Amino acid sequence: MYDLELLENTDVVNELLARYGVKFGIYKNNVFKEQLFPFDAIPRIIEKREFDELEKGLKQRVLALNLFLKDIYDGKKIVKDKVIPEDFIFASGGYMAECEGVKPPRGIYSHISGIDLVQGKDGSWYVLEDNLRVPSGASYPMIARELCRRSSPKTFQHVKMEDNRNYAKLLRRTMDYVNVEGHTVILTPGRYNAAYFEHSYLAEKTGAHLVNGSELVVEDDKLYYINYNGSRERVGAVYRRISDEFLDPMNFNPESLIGIPHIYDVFRKGNVALLNAPGNGVADDKGIYYFVPKMVKYYLGEEPILHNAPTYLPFYEEDMRYVLEHFDSLVLKDVAEAGGYGVVFGSGMSRKEKEDFIELLKREPRRFIAQEVIDFQDIDIVEKGGVVPRKADLRAFVLMADEPLVWKSGLTRFSRNPDSFIVNSSQGGGFKDTWVLYQ
Amino acid sequence: MKTLYFDYDMQIRYAEPVGRCHFTIRCVPPRTSRQCPEEFRIEIEPAVHSEQGEDSFGNRLLFGRVDEPHRLFSLHAEGRVSAGMAEYEEAEREERTGMYRYPYRLTVPGDKLKAYFRQIETKCGRDARQRGIVLMNRLYQDFSYEKNVTGVGTSAEEAFGGGRGVCQDYAHIMIALCRMAGIPARYVTGMLVGEGSSHAWVEVLSVGKWYGLDPTNNLIVGEEHIKIGTGRDASDCPINRGLLFGGGEQVQIVSVKVRQEKET
Numbered sequence: 001m002y003d004l005e006l007l008e009n010t011d012v013v014n015e016l017l018a019r020y021g022v023k024f025g026i027y028k029n030n031v032f033k034e035q036l037f038p039f040d041a042i043p044r045i046i047e048k049r050e051f052d053e054l055e056k057g058l059k060q061r062v063l064a065l066n067l068f069l070k071d072i073y074d075g076k077k078i079v080k081d082k083v084i085p086e087d088f089i090f091a092s093g094g095y096m097a098e099c100e101g102v103k104p105p106r107g108i109y110s111h112i113s114g115i116d117l118v119q120g121k122d123g124s125w126y127v128l129e130d131n132l133r134v135p136s137g138a139s140y141p142m143i144a145r146e147l148c149r150r151s152s153p154k155t156f157q158h159v160k161m162e163d164n165r166n167y168a169k170l171l172r173r174t175m176d177y178v179n180v181e182g183h184t185v186i187l188t189p190g191r192y193n194a195a196y197f198e199h200s201y202l203a204e205k206t207g208a209h210l211v212n213g214s215e216l217v218v219e220d221d222k223l224y225y226i227n228y229n230g231s232r233e234r235v236g237a238v239y240r241r242i243s244d245e246f247l248d249p250m251n252f253n254p255e256s257l258i259g260i261p262h263i264y265d266v267f268r269k270g271n272v273a274l275l276n277a278p279g280n281g282v283a284d285d286k287g288i289y290y291f292v293p294k295m296v297k298y299y300l301g302e303e304p305i306l307h308n309a310p311t312y313l314p315f316y317e318e319d320m321r322y323v324l325e326h327f328d329s330l331v332l333k334d335v336a337e338a339g340g341y342g343v344v345f346g347s348g349m350s351r352k353e354k355e356d357f358i359e360l361l362k363r364e365p366r367r368f369i370a371q372e373v374i375d376f377q378d379i380d381i382v383e384k385g386g387v388v389p390r391k392a393d394l395r396a397f398v399l400m401a402d403e404p405l406v407w408k409s410g411l412t413r414f415s416r417n418p419d420s421f422i423v424n425s426s427q428g429g430g431f432k433d434t435w436v437l438y439q
Numbered sequence: 440m441k442t443l444y445f446d447y448d449m450q451i452r453y454a455e456p457v458g459r460c461h462f463t464i465r466c467v468p469p470r471t472s473r474q475c476p477e478e479f480r481i482e483i484e485p486a487v488h489s490e491q492g493e494d495s496f497g498n499r500l501l502f503g504r505v506d507e508p509h510r511l512f513s514l515h516a517e518g519r520v521s522a523g524m525a526e527y528e529e530a531e532r533e534e535r536t537g538m539y540r541y542p543y544r545l546t547v548p549g550d551k552l553k554a555y556f557r558q559i560e561t562k563c564g565r566d567a568r569q570r571g572i573v574l575m576n577r578l579y580q581d582f583s584y585e586k587n588v589t590g591v592g593t594s595a596e597e598a599f600g601g602g603r604g605v606c607q608d609y610a611h612i613m614i615a616l617c618r619m620a621g622i623p624a625r626y627v628t629g630m631l632v633g634e635g636s637s638h639a640w641v642e643v644l645s646v647g648k649w650y651g652l653d654p655t656n657n658l659i660v661g662e663e664h665i666k667i668g669t670g671r672d673a674s675d676c677p678i679n680r681g682l683l684f685g686g687g688e689q690v691q692i693v694s695v696k697v698r699q700e701k702e703t
Contacts, residue, residue, distance in 0.1 A: 079537075250682055251463075262461060265490070
């Protein structure tokens with residue numbers, strides 16, 4: 001389908017990506033290290049019919065997740081109706097009591113959602129994880145596509161694929177929809193942040209101001225951007241690329257130097273939109289994941305189109321029994337961890353490790369989920385001049401404006417290590433472009 | 440019921456000038472079924488415009504920024520409150536009360552508190568309020584009041600380990616014990632007749648109503664307490680939270696007077 005020149009130009013594209021600063025930061029043994037995010041030119045190709053189905057499922061899932069967040073911070077009907085035990089709300093590290101009763105503009109919580117999916121050998125897709133806080137990665141396939149179009153124009157003349165450069169338009173529409181009044185800005189922790197490339201790239205493509213915390217100020221109960229000449233201009237929407245904790249030293253972590261004092265007070269009064277809204281962590285931790293299909297039924301009255309990986313909650317006695325009986329065939333995940341950390345395979349443990357783990361599991365059942373190991377479809381990557389199969393996932397981006405918008409592309413990540421099922425970039429993998437065909 | 444007059448004064452002096460500061464003040468007594476503020480005045484120095492707001496715990500906020508260099512930040516509030524109009528406060532927004540049933544920051548129990556709880560755990564009492572009173576009685580006997588051995592950031596576990604502390608520590612330990620017993624409990628800042636500084640106690644949720652228990656004095660909260668703020672622990676409802684640029688060393692003096700009769 002694609003021309004050989006696409007693969008031949010991989011090195012050139014990677015050199016350009018390095019020059020643009022397309023990097024990822026990871027913590028290893030408590031040391032922060034930045035590394036390049038290697039691009040593999042063989043694209044993941046998704047047929048139109050297949051993507052149409054995914055799109056429906058993604059819209060449905062993100063709608064339900066938004067309704068869930070709105071419900072949790074204002075009413076908790078789903079808890080009252082006993083669909084979700086309150087333990088999974090109040091004991092979740094992502095639940096923020098400070099968000100109770102606070103109404104984000106237009107009632108949207110997760111404006112930009114990154115839904116991680118994998119495709120099984122039988123072709124069916126499974127959601128592995130929802131990322132509703134500050135999901136990153138859209139800029140990588142955007143710029144890779146841009147560079148590949150330039151280096152290998154022929155391929156892009158004849159393959160009937162959706163143009164993924166419209167992400168900026170979708171994002172702009174999403175930001176404008178919730179903008180209360182004034183400018184739209186992208187708030188970055190600064191150029192030393194590992195995702196700084198993405199922040200600057202998205203600002204450039206959407207036409208939003210790229211700002212750091214010291215350029216924003218709260219005056220009375222509104223937010224202003226301090227212009228280069230010292231004048232102040234009202235800000236109505238902030239696409240913030242810093243976590244809740246560091247957003248506002250007067251309301252959250254007092255040590256934060258990258259936040260804006262009182263920005264949360266402005267948000268609480270409805271005078272600025274924050275994308276994504278604070279408090280979303282309660283909807284995307286690994287414990288609540290189990291309940292997402294139930295949310296779809298509860299809020300939308302529909303059957304969920306997308307499936308979760310088969311998941312067990314040791315919190316429920318019945319599930320605990322299953323987990324103990326099938327321990328060796330399951331993968332266990334610590335709900336408090338992210339980025340591929342805190343994931344262990346039952347089959348990979350020594351007898352002693354297993355005994356210790358089961359003891360921990362019995363002591364803190366709410367802390368873990370167990371999942372069947374999905375037999376992923378492998379995807380080809382180029383290695384040492386040849387082609388080898390590797391595990392890969394897909395991060396699909398769903399934006400919530402006046403309606404949910406699914407970006408017809410996505411970030412495909414693969415694991416470098418042939419035996420690894422973990423594709424997180426924090427574990428040293430690479431990425432691919434994702435082509436969605438339009439016919 | 441009693442009519443109480445209060446006078447709250449806080450002064451912070453800095454060794455070096457503070458170039459800029461942000462502040463959030465939570466010192467407005469709320470109107471509840473138990474108490475009714477009849478008069479309230481507040482003065483902040485340096486004189487600046489402040490905004491009003493309300494947080495998710497129901498606390499009234501005054502927040503703002505001081506841009507001019509200053510060596511003194513002061514807060515003076517006074518007013519009149521009808522206190523003890525009822526024995527309890529009606530629980531509003533009950534779906535949120537789950538936040539007071541789980542450990543949070545300074546109230547997370549460690550091994551010592553867990554062991555202590557097992558030792559004093561009680562089946563006595565027909566409701567959460569009565570069980571709370573039993574826990575308060577035990578804590579009052581087993582913990583001693585002493586100033587300057589704990590600080591604002593001391594956790595319940597640390598304070599309990601040391602065996603001594605102030606009202607904040609009593610309240611945190613009591614909250615940790617109640618939550619282990621499955622009783623929703625929340626932290627309260629306020630003022631008490633005869634106390635020279637601000638006070639802290641606990642409210643427990645029992646059959647849809649919040650009851651005040653003051654473990655520092657082994658008292659059921661009545662008509663001599665004025666409630667100011669509420670939270671999961673002290674960090675949710677400090678009377679003053681500031682962010683300073685400059686200032687060097689600082690000395691904070693708080694003086695509180697609560698009386699039944701107005702001085703003439």
